[in-house]
Amino acid sequence: MPPVLDDVKPRHESVSGRFAPFIALAAVPHRDRESIEVRAPFDGALLGLIPRGTEADVDVAVQDARRAQSRWAATPIDARAAIFTRFHRLLLDRREEIVTLIQLESGKARRHAFEEILDTAVVAQHYAVHARRYLRPRRHAGALPLITTALEIRHPVGVVGIIAPWNFPLILSITDAIAALLAGNAVVLRPDVQSSITALAAASLLYEAGLPREVLRVVTGEGHELGPALIDRADFVMFTGSTRTGKIVAQQAARRLTGFSLELGGKNPMIVLPDADIDAAVDGAVRGAFVGAGQVCVSIERLYLPEVMHDEFTAKLVARTRALRMGPALDYSVDLGSLTSARQLEVVEDQVADALAKGARLLCGGTRRQDLGPLFYEATILAGVVPGMTLYAEETFGPVLAVHRYDDVDDAIARANETRYGLNASVWSRSVRRAVEVGRRIQCGTVNVNEVYAASWTATRSPIGGMKESGVGRRHGAEGILKYTEAQTIAVQRLMPLAPPPFLAEERYANLIARTVRLLGRIPGLR
Ligand code: NAD
Numbered sequence: 001m002p003p004v005l006d007d008v009k010p011r012h013e014s015v016s017g018r019f020a021p022f023i024a025l026a027a028v029p030h031r032d033r034e035s036i037e038v039r040a041p042f043d044g045a046l047l048g049l050i051p052r053g054t055e056a057d058v059d060v061a062v063q064d065a066r067r068a069q070s071r072w073a074a075t076p077i078d079a080r081a082a083i084f085t086r087f088h089r090l091l092l093d094r095r096e097e098i099v100t101l102i103q104l105e106s107g108k109a110r111r112h113a114f115e116e117i118l119d120t121a122v123v124a125q126h127y128a129v130h131a132r133r134y135l136r137p138r139r140h141a142g143a144l145p146l147i148t149t150a151l152e153i154r155h156p157v158g159v160v161g162i163i164a165p166w167n168f169p170l171i172l173s174i175t176d177a178i179a180a181l182l183a184g185n186a187v188v189l190r191p192d193v194q195s196s197i198t199a200l201a202a203a204s205l206l207y208e209a210g211l212p213r214e215v216l217r218v219v220t221g222e223g224h225e226l227g228p229a230l231i232d233r234a235d236f237v238m239f240t241g242s243t244r245t246g247k248i249v250a251q252q253a254a255r256r257l258t259g260f261s262l263e264l265g266g267k268n269p270m271i272v273l274p275d276a277d278i279d280a281a282v283d284g285a286v287r288g289a290f291v292g293a294g295q296v297c298v299s300i301e302r303l304y305l306p307e308v309m310h311d312e313f314t315a316k317l318v319a320r321t322r323a324l325r326m327g328p329a330l331d332y333s334v335d336l337g338s339l340t341s342a343r344q345l346e347v348v349e350d351q352v353a354d355a356l357a358k359g360a361r362l363l364c365g366g367t368r369r370q371d372l373g374p375l376f377y378e379a380t381i382l383a384g385v386v387p388g389m390t391l392y393a394e395e396t397f398g399p400v401l402a403v404h405r406y407d408d409v410d411d412a413i414a415r416a417n418e419t420r421y422g423l424n425a426s427v428w429s430r431s432v433r434r435a436v437e438v439g440r441r442i443q444c445g446t447v448n449v450n451e452v453y454a455a456s457w458t459a460t461r462s463p464i465g466g467m468k469e470s471g472v473g474r475r476h477g478a479e480g481i482l483k484y485t486e487a488q489t490i491a492v493q494r495l496m497p498l499a500p501p502p503f504l505a506e507e508r509y510a511n512l513i514a515r516t517v518r519l520l521g522r523i524p525g526l527r
Contacts, residue, residue: 019048019101022200025207027061027188027217028053036193036221041107041338041375042328050196053221058188058229061217065159065186068214073156073184077132080182084128086209087178088121094205098170100330101198105169107338107375110331112292116170119457120202123175126460127481131182134481142491145520149492154485156184157259161234163227163249165241166340167295167397169195172263174202176238176475177216183484186215190230194340196220228252236260236484240297242395243421243469250472261473261483264466265395266423269302269416270452271438273409276428278309280450282316288426288452289401290324290379293339294348298424298446298453301396303403304412310405314383317403318364321379328373339375339398348377348398351391355402360384363403393419409438417443422467426452443467445474 024030028051035049072080091098095117102113127134135154142148160180164172173191180187191199196218203218219226223245231237231252237260239249246262253260270288272281288300305313326336339345345368352366365380377399385392385402392402406412416425425444429435432449439447445465446456456464463474473483500509 019197019201022197022204023048023050023220025200025204025218026051026053026196026220027064028057028220033057038105038194038197040104041340042104042373044374045104047104048197050193050220053190053219053226055225055229057219057221058190058226058233061188061219062159062161062230062233064214065188065217068212069156069158069184069186072181072186072212072215077135077182080184081128081131083206083210084124084178084182087206087211088124088128090205090209091117091121091124091202098198098201098205101201102169103330103337105195105198106166106292106295107328107340107373108292108295109334109337110329111335112337115291115454116168119171120174120178122458122460123171123476124178126476127179127182130461131179131481134478135183135485142493143498143517147493147495148498149494151490151492153488153490154183154482155488157484157486158185158235159233160185160187160236160238160484161230162187162189162238163223163230163241164189164191164195164199166192166194167292167297169198170202172240173199174206176240176480179475179481180236180238180484181211181215183481185236185484186217188217188219188230188234190219190221190223190226193220193222231258232256234258239263246471259483261475262466262471263297263473263475264423264469264471265397265421266297266299266466266470267302267393267395267419267421268298268300268424268426268444268453269304269419269442270300270426271304271406271412271416271428271442272306272309272313273427273429273431273434273438274306274308275430275434276309277430277450278313278316281428282313282320284426284428284450284452285317285401286320286324286379290321290336290399291453293337293377294399295340295344295397296453298457300426300452301391301401302416303401304406304415305403306412307405307407314363314381314403318381321364321381324379326369326372326376326378328376336379336399338373339377342375344398345375345377348396348400351389351394351396351398352380352382352400355382355385355389355391358389359386360389360402365399395421413438413441417441420469423465423470424448424453424456445470 033051038047138152140150240263243264246264324335363381365378369376380400427435435449463477463479465474
C-alpha cells in the first residue's frame with residue numbers, strides 16, 4: 001500500500017518549520033515584508049511563509065550582485081568549476097530531502113521529482129567539466145593570415161536575471177543559473193512563489209559548496225511585480241514560462257536592448273510510424289503524456305497513429321493509462337501525482353469540457369479525484385479532437401492526450417507542424433534512419449526518436465529549446481553558456497596596414513589584393 005495522506009500528514013506539518021532556514025536565505029527582509037503562503041498541492045498543508053519582495057528588494061539584490069560580479073569573474077575558472085562539482089555531489093547526497101521538498105511544492109510523483117535531481121546534477125557536472133573549453137579565448141586568422149590575427153574573447157554579461165516557473169522547482173531555478181554563474185556572471189533569481197522553497201534549498205546547497213552569497217541572490221515574491229523590476233535592471237534575462245508572458249518579457253527587454261533567452265510553451269506531437277514497436281511506443285506515450293501530470297513543457301499532448309495500428313494501439317494505450325496508480329505518496333509507489341494549482345486544474349477541466357461539448361470522445365479519465373486530494377485529475381485520453389476545440393491547438397499543460405489518425409507520413413508531419421509552437425516532438429520507428437528523416441522535417445527544437453523527452457533533455461552537450469513561438473535561444477551545450485557572454489574580438493595587425501602602402505598606386509594595390517584574396521580562397525584552412 002502506498003503511504004496515503006494520513007500517513008504523510010505528520011511529516012507535512014513538521015516541514016513548515018524544517019524549511020524555515022531555507023526561506024531565511026531569501027534576499028528580501030523578512031520582517032518588513034508581507035508573507036505569502038506556500039501550500040502543498042497534495043493536501044493544502046502549509047509548507048512555509050515566504051517574504052513578498054518589492055521592486056526595492058530587486059534593486060538591492062541587483063546592486064549587491066553587480067558589486068560582487070567582477071571579483072567572481074576574476075576567480076579562476078577552475079576554482080569556479082570546483083564549486084559546481086561539490087554542488088553536484090551535495091545534491092546527490094541530499095537527494096531524499098530535496099526530492100520530498102519538490103514533491104511537496106509541486107505535487108508531482110516521486111519518480112518525476114527524482115528526474116529533477118538527476119538533471120540538475122548532470123548539468124552541474126557538465127558545465128563544471130566543459131565550461132573552460134566553451135569559454136576559452138579562440139584565435140582566428142584575419143583576412144591576410146599571419147599579418148592579421150583575431151582573438152575572440154568571451155566576457156560575462158554582468159548580472160543575469162532569471163525568472164522561473166513552478167513546474168520544475170529545481171531544474172528551472174538552478175540549471176540556467178549554473179551556466180550563467182560559470183560564465184562569470186552574478187545571478188538574481190526570481191523563482192515562482194510555488195517553487196521558492198526548493199529554489200532556496202538549492203541556493204543553500206550552492207552556498208554550502210562555496211558559492212559566494214552575493215553572486216546568487218534569490219528574491220521571492222509575485223512575478224508580475226518582481227519580473228518587470230528585474231528585467232529593467234538585469235544585463236540579460238533568462239525567462240521560462242508561457243508564450244503569452246514570454247512576449248511581454250521580450251517587449252520589455254527590447255526597450256533597453258537587453259539580451260534575453262525564452263523557453264516557452266509547447267503543443268508537442270508524437271508520431272508513431274507503421275513499423276514501430278507498438279508496446280514500446282504505448283509505454284512512451286503514457287510516460288510522455290502524463291509525466292508531472294502533464295505539466296511539463298516537453299510533454300506530449302498530440303498523438304498521431306497510422307490507420308493500420310490505430311485500434312490496437314489505442315486499446316493498449318487506454319489499458320495502460322487506466323492502470324496508472326495516482327496519489328499523494330511521498331515514495332515511489334505511485335505513477336502520477338497531482339496538478340500543482342487550482343488555476344491549472346481549471347484550465348484542464350475547461351479544455352476537456354469544451355472538447356466534449358463540441359463532439360470529442362472520452363476514452364478514459366476526464367474526472368477530478370478529490371478523494372485523493374484537492375487538485376488530482378485523472379490521466380485523460382480523448383479522440384475526435386478537431387479544430388475549433390480549444391485543446392486542439394492550445395497548450396493544455398495537464399494530463400490530457402488527444403489521439404489522431406493520419407493517412408501517410410506526409411500527412412502526419414504536416415499535422416505535427418500545424419501549430420504556432422515548436423518545442424518538442426517524438427517519432428517512433430524500428431528504422432532509426434527513417435525516424436531521423438521524419439524528425440528533420442518537424443519544426444521543433446528537439447525531436448526524440450523512440451523516446452519522448454528524456455533523450456534530448458539529458459543529452460547535455462546538445463542545445464535544447466523552442467522553434468517558432470516556443471522560444472528564443474537555447475539551454476545546454478555551448479549555446480546554453482555562451483548566451484550569457486558578450487563576444488569581443490581583438491584583432492592585431494602586423495607588418496603592414498590593411499591599406500595601400502605609400503609607394504603603391506591605389507588601383508595596383510586593389511588588383512594585388514584581389515589576386516591575393518583569390519589565391520588564399522583556394523587554400524583549405526584559410527578560407
Ligand atoms: P507564466 O508565463 O504564467 O509564468 C511564468 C513565470 O513568470 C511565473 O513565475 C510568473 O510569476 C512570472 N511572471 C508573471 N508575469 C510576469 C511579467 N510580467 N514579467 C516577468 N515574469 C512574470 O507560466 P506558468 O503558467 O507559470 O508556467 C507554465 C508555462 O511555462 C507553460 O506554458 C510551459 O510550457 C512553460 N514552460 C516552458 C519550459 C521550457 O523549457 N520551454 C519549461 C517549463 C515551463
